[in-house]
Amino acid sequence: MNITFYGHSCFMIEVDGTKLLLDPFISPNPKASHINISDLKPDYILITHGHVDHVADAKTIADHSGATLVSNFEIASWFENKGVKECIGMNTGGNLKMNFGRIKMVNAIHSSVLPDGAYGGNPVGFVIQSANKTVYYAGDTALTMDMKLIAEEFNIDAAFFPIGDHFTMNIDDAVRGANMVNTSTIIGMHFDTFPPIEIDHQAAETSASTAGKKLILPEIGNTIKI
Numbered sequence: 001m002n003i004t005f006y007g008h009s010c011f012m013i014e015v016d017g018t019k020l021l022l023d024p025f026i027s028p029n030p031k032a033s034h035i036n037i038s039d040l041k042p043d044y045i046l047i048t049h050g051h052v053d054h055v056a057d058a059k060t061i062a063d064h065s066g067a068t069l070v071s072n073f074e075i076a077s078w079f080e081n082k083g084v085k086e087c088i089g090m091n092t093g094g095n096l097k098m099n100f101g102r103i104k105m106v107n108a109i110h111s112s113v114l115p116d117g118a119y120g121g122n123p124v125g126f127v128i129q130s131a132n133k134t135v136y137y138a139g140d141t142a143l144t145m146d147m148k149l150i151a152e153e154f155n156i157d158a159a160f161f162p163i164g165d166h167f168t169m170n171i172d173d174a175v176r177g178a179n180m181v182n183t184s185t186i187i188g189m190h191f192d193t194f195p196p197i198e199i200d201h202q203a204a205e206t207s208a209s210t211a212g213k214k215l216i217l218p219e220i221g222n223t224i225k226i
């Protein structure tokens with residue numbers, strides 16, 4: 001699995017040749033000004049909830065790449081009405097069969113409204129399972145006991161957790177979440193983009209390593225392999 005960070009909570013995950021783009025918020029993010037969204041050619045765009053810092057570039061990228069947009073029913077319908085050609089609406093607990101394996105839509109504790117005020121359904125996370133690697137992308141969420149269900153069903157190689165606090169969980173809850181989903185690797189997201197979610201990187205790394213976890217704080221534009 002190749003994972004490229006595009007800032008905030010946006011990643012391109014390449015799994016067995018299929019490119020999944022998660023929560024694209026790039027062009028409005030000054031920290032990602034060196035990323036040109038027209039270079040991004042995902043096969044699928046996965047959206048966790050309707051907030052603008054997760055959907056801002058979804059339509060533009062879907063339009064130029066022809067990517068299929070996957071989200072909850074309400075958000076998929078909203079994008080369909082905006083003219084996105086391929087949209088798949090699911091709901092929490094559902095699985096989507098993929099060439100590489102499957103994507104399961106799981107619960108997140110947050111809120112969800114679309115940029116024009118339309119109802120965005122319930123916020124979600126995704127488990128992306130392939131033959132070799134399985135990752136959990138938590139979306140914007142608080143810590144929830146539901147994360148224990150993920151460990152019952154999957155062997156999670158790495159978990160993407162928000163660590164910026166204020167709107168989501170912080171590093172300490174991310175460490176607890178990593179214990180609940182039974183993984184030793186945390187990929188941090190939803191930090192440093194705005195003043196309320198700026199973090200002390202050294203302190204976050206210390207919190208993780210003290211708990212026996214590896215914390216990856218990716219650089220925008222860089223690719224990591226897991």
Ligand code: NI
Nearest residue numbers: 049051110140
């Ligand atoms: Ni949000």
Ligand code: MN
Nearest residue numbers: 051053140167
């Ligand atoms: Mn957010």
